[in-house]
Amino acid sequence: MSKIITRFPPSPTGYLHIGRARTALFNYLFTQNKKGEMVFRIEDTDKERSKKEFEDIIIETLSWLGIHYDSGPFRQSERTDTYKTYLHKMIESGHAYISKETEGANPEVVRFKNPNKKIQFTDLIRGEIIFDTTDLGDFIIARSINDPLYHLAVVVDDFEMGITHILRGEDGISNTPRQILIQEAIGAPRPVYAHIPLILAPDKSKLSGRHGAVSTTEYRDKGYLPEAIVNYLALLGWNPGTDQEIFTMQELIEQFDITKVQKSGAMFNLIKLNWVNKEHLKKMSEGDFRAGVESRLPEEMKTREKFSEIFSKLIPIIKERISFFGEVDDMVQTGELDYYFSAPVFSTDESKASISPPEKMRKDKIVTNESTAKILEQIVSTISSMPDLDFSQEKIKEALWPFAEEQGRGIVLWPMRYSLSGKEKSPDPFTLASILGKIETISRLKNAIEAIL
């Protein structure tokens, strides 16, 4: 069996669309699984819309995703001589002809002499597909003898580059008969086709710009992990037939089977992507996770006193709260991290009142500012007697738990937590205290006592 050669041929007219990223991924997985090679080709025959900067971004994005190619990039814009040769041959052999036009930009174009036959081909995913090419007419394959169009360029390149398998989006199905016709005209062997279903937007139409983030770089910028994007994209339209959902690239390569790819389109679901990303976050090394979070923090925060000490203790808390690094931005914006670095200020009556536990936690107890202050004083005295070196979440809990049980958990835990954080939602008070340290904890508790009296 000869070597499998695939290709990924984007046109550099925009960022790498998430759907094209998946097509690239499927090509990569298929190729690696079969120990073949993948050709990377830039389809820039449209000089108007093609831009070098987009080419660079596409290359960079593929690399970020971990999708590697074995040869290229080849640019169609640099291969016009080759296309010209084929064009001449086709005209000589009667497979194409120069046609005078009354409409369009060019007065003379090259048209393909359509034999008007039925074309049947096998699709690895869909089975037999048959078209009557009569409907196509004598379609145009070049603007002029020097200026080839997509279909001609693709077929010539795929032939010359020895492409054996073409895996592309489902929107390429209707291009296939026309390309097969050209293949037959130039004597090229027919590659094996597999048309991958489209990625759908929530309204079930083809995913496009108006549906939000479609460029792969947007996900990178939001702090999604490339391995999670790859994992999620692979699952969109394919699965190994087992219950496994979290994969490394290597596992995907080993298990990928193009014939098990779904026939119907798959809706892009951000919620599930978030879950997949979180699963990959859990698998990250401590150091990598730390760096990922830190890159999202404002410089101002990093210059705070005892930043790295506190930040280190914050890592597990942040880890269980985010699905992707971009959510750290939200934590920063909503002030969810501020209270670790600076004490809450209880200046208004409202914030003072919030130190006392809410009604529903009081059970039958009457709670007043004075009684809450007493509770807080008791906490201060218990904590004060603890050895400095043992100020861990477990030890603090151990020391205070009997008191909390005795008084009613909410009666003790709420004011303690609120005094330390100034927030109605936060990690538990023992964790908070252990992060802040003994001195700061006592200081904040005393501050709260003062505020409510």
Place this chain on the structure above:
RNA sequence: GGCCCUAUCGUCUAACGGUUAGGACGGAGCCUUCUCAAGGCUUAAAUCAGGGUUCGAUUCCCUGUAGGGUCACCA
């Protein structure tokens, strides 16, 4: 509209022609130290419709319906 593709829980999907139609995400409920998060347990939720073929259709065939793709001197 022509041509082509497709059709299982809300979503992603599993099921040699024989299963109580399975899993995951999300939802709901409960539990787990006060709140939040995380975690655990439980639960609701689907074979587009109608005809065939068959002892037996999610599965095979036909029709309908619905959705999508494509119909450029774009790729």
